[in-house]
Amino acid sequence: xxxxxxxxxxxAEEPLQADNKTMVRASVKVALVGLEARSRRILxxxxxxxxxxxxxxxxxxxxxxxxxxxxxxxxxxxxxxLYQHSSVPVIVLSEAPVQGENITWIIKPVQANILLQSIxxxxxxxxxxxxQQRRETILAGSRRVRREVKYQxxxxxxxxxxxxxxxxxxxxxxxxxxxxxxxxxRYLLPRLPDDLFYDPQVHLQSVIQAVINEAxxxxxxxxxxxxxxxxVIFDQGKLLAxxxxxxxxxxxxxxxxxxxxxAFLLLRESSIDIAALRQRxxxxxxxxxxxxxxxxxxxxxxxxxxxxxxxxxxxxxLTRLALFPHAVQLAALWHRQAxxxxxxxxxxxxxxxxxxxxxxxxxxxxxIRQHARPIVFQPPKSQQTDQGLLGKVLGYLRGKVExx
Amino acid sequence: xxxxxxxxSGPVGAGKTTAIASISDHAPVLTEAxxxxxxxxxxxxxxxxxxxxxxxxxGGEKVHLYGTPGQPRFDFMWxxxxxxxxxxxxxxxxxxxxxxxxLDRFLRVFDEVIERTSLVVGVTKMDVSATxxxxxxxxxxxxxxxxxxxxxxxxxxxxxxxxxxxxxxxxIDPGLDVDDVA
Numbered sequence: 234x235x236x237x238x239x240x241x242x243x244x245a246e247e248p249l250q251a252d253n254k255t256m257v258r259a260s261v262k263v264a265l266v267g268l269e270a271r272s273r274r275i276l277x278x279x280x281x282x283x284x285x286x287x288x289x290x291x292x293x294x295x296x297x298x299x300x301x302x303x304x305x306x307x308x309x310x311x312x313x314x315l316y317q318h319s320s321v322p323v324i325v326l327s328e329a330p331v332q333g334e335n336i337t338w339i340i341k342p343v344q345a346n347i348l349l350q351s352i353x354x355x356x357x358x359x360x361x362x363x364x365q366q367r368r369e370t371i372l373a374g375s376r377r378v379r380r381e382v383k384y385q386x387x388x389x390x391x392x393x394x395x396x397x398x399x400x401x402x403x404x405x406x407x408x409x410x411x412x413x414x415x416x417x418x419r420y421l422l423p424r425l426p427d428d429l430f431y432d433p434q435v436h437l438q439s440v441i442q443a444v445i446n447e448a449x450x451x452x453x454x455x456x457x458x459x460x461x462x463x464x465v466i467f468d469q470g471k472l473l474a475x476x477x478x479x480x481x482x483x484x485x486x487x488x489x490x491x492x493x494x495x496a497f498l499l500l501r502e503s504s505i506d507i508a509a510l511r512q513r514x515x516x517x518x519x520x521x522x523x524x525x526x527x528x529x530x531x532x533x534x535x536x537x538x539x540x541x542x543x544x545x546x547x548x549x550x551l552t553r554l555a556l557f558p559h560a561v562q563l564a565a566l567w568h569r570q571a572x573x574x575x576x577x578x579x580x581x582x583x584x585x586x587x588x589x590x591x592x593x594x595x596x597x598x599x600x601i602r603q604h605a606r607p608i609v610f611q612p613p614k615s616q617q618t619d620q621g622l623l624g625k626v627l628g629y630l631r632g633k634v635e636x637x
Numbered sequence: 638x639x640x641x642x643x644x645x646s647g648p649v650g651a652g653k654t655t656a657i658a659s660i661s662d663h664a665p666v667l668t669e670a671x672x673x674x675x676x677x678x679x680x681x682x683x684x685x686x687x688x689x690x691x692x693x694x695x696g697g698e699k700v701h702l703y704g705t706p707g708q709p710r711f712d713f714m715w716x717x718x719x720x721x722x723x724x725x726x727x728x729x730x731x732x733x734x735x736x737x738x739x740l741d742r743f744l745r746v747f748d749e750v751i752e753r754t755s756l757v758v759g760v761t762k763m764d765v766s767a768t769x770x771x772x773x774x775x776x777x778x779x780x781x782x783x784x785x786x787x788x789x790x791x792x793x794x795x796x797x798x799x800x801x802x803x804x805x806x807x808x809i810d811p812g813l814d815v816d817d818v819a
Binding site for chain 1: 641660692694695696698700723752753754755771772775784786787788789790796797799800801802803804806807808809810811812813814
């Protein structure tokens with residue numbers, strides 16, 4: 234029996250705290266199979282280290298990549314054979330060469346950088362395949378969507394639409410913080426599963442919205458009590474102050490709120506230190522936006538119709554709201570034309586998680602409009618230029634501002 | 638080598654010069670002079686010809702950033718500058734007493750330019766005065782038949798200005814991708 238030795242000089246002893254940047258990146262999910270305890274410990278530590286900030290260990294059913302120790306006593310050969318026929322790429326750690334479809338062999342002793350690079354490369358390849366399958370699945374599922382996408386493509390201003398339509402391999406590997414981590418394949422089931430819908434009415438967003446309405450109607454300060462710390466809404470419903478951290482708000486928003494435990498208090502301004510509240514206040518539209526995202530987590534508000542054309546009446550104020558991947562792109566598309574969410578996914582070739590999240594947040598701010606049929610409100614202008622240039626300018630701006 | 642331009646316009650004091658400086662690769666060329674007319678009530682120095690900045694892209698291409706003087710007497714420069722532009726970034730100072738009137742004037746005078754190019758509106762100094770909301774500007778644009786993104790910006794913040802320009806790019810083509818390079 235041989236154990237795994239990982240040759241690395243900089244494996245952190247303790248898992249690093251995720252900072253904002255890593256929190257919004259989707260992690261690569263790695264399953265470790267057939268490893269004895271010590272080897273598993275070493276690899277787990279490596280994958281939790283600074284050298285692999287975006288990797289996490291999961292079970293084999295939800296893995297992007299599976300790592301198997303071929304020489305370990307615990308390795309089940311039958312299991313390995315099963316993985317050879319699975320769509321999930323397998324990395325086999327072994328002293329002797331191993332070949333097979335969907336298998337990458339890494340010789341022992343394992344070098345940390347080679348293992349991590351292989352994990353990343355294989356995970357990216359798998360995501361590209363998933364994205365390609367997604368577009369094909371969406372387009373194959375409905376003739377009506379194919380017609381709508383064709384119609385929409387005709388209204389793109391630049392000439393390279395054919396190449397874009399053919400292009401499938403985009404990597405959407407961020408947005409987990411605001412758009413959840415639902416497995417991509419679940420979005421592509423013939424019928425959207427019930428658990429990909431949620432009811433905003435029983436979540437924190439509706440509680441806050443109701444209190445904002447009350448604060449505006451009565452022109453009073455209103456506090457919500459019962460969530461651990463008070464949430465105070467004041468300034469005609471425009472501002473909100475609370476000692477709840479974003480992390481705590483996110484946890485509360487993720488599950489239905491039991492209204493029976495909540496109390497709503499009308500406060501007199503004379504009894505409150507408004508100046509102190511202002512110092513830690515957030516705008517209510519920004520709070521509603523992010524709370525709606527945290528409740529949605531890539532799910533769709535109950536009653537939403539994927540096939541009904543929608544638009545937004547105005548852009549959300551994205552310079553003052555939580556940004557997530559594709560939010561600007563979706564705002565531009567839905568402001569320019571009425572288009573269904575299914576056609577949006579096929580046209581832009583982006584994951585439904587971003588579309589559903591954007592829809593949920595826009596709905597909460599009252600920006601969504603339903604239409605009976607697809608409409609282009611604003612045809613392309615004549616001055617427009619090629620996508621190559623626009624893409625470069627976009628890349629320049631994103632490089633200039635590392636906000637994603 | 639191809640050269641392209643984005644125009645920054647708006648009334649005096651809206652933040653055009655600052656916005657260009659926040660995303661330009663080089664310190665922008667400024668053509669400021671001591672204000673003499675009613676402008677001096679707003680600020681001591683103002684742009685008298687144009688501001689100029691540049692974004693240097695991969696492959697040597699450049700996008701020139703022009704800030705046009707805000708005073709009405711320089712309106713004649715518009716047609717010349719707008720020719721071949723990617724689009725217009727219009728900045729409106731929300732603290733100005735006649736902010737909506739200034740938007741109206743811009744829409745009226747430059748309707749032909751707006752017709753053939755893309756527009757994005759950045760509303761500045763909303764922290765100074767919030768009498769008018771973004772919805773007020775959207776309504777006014779709608780009434781004029783103009784459909785454009787309207788976002789709150791701080792012209793001193795690179796992130797805000799970059800996002801405003803990003804909104805302009807996606808308004809030109811929502812299917813745009815950062816990988817779509819020629």
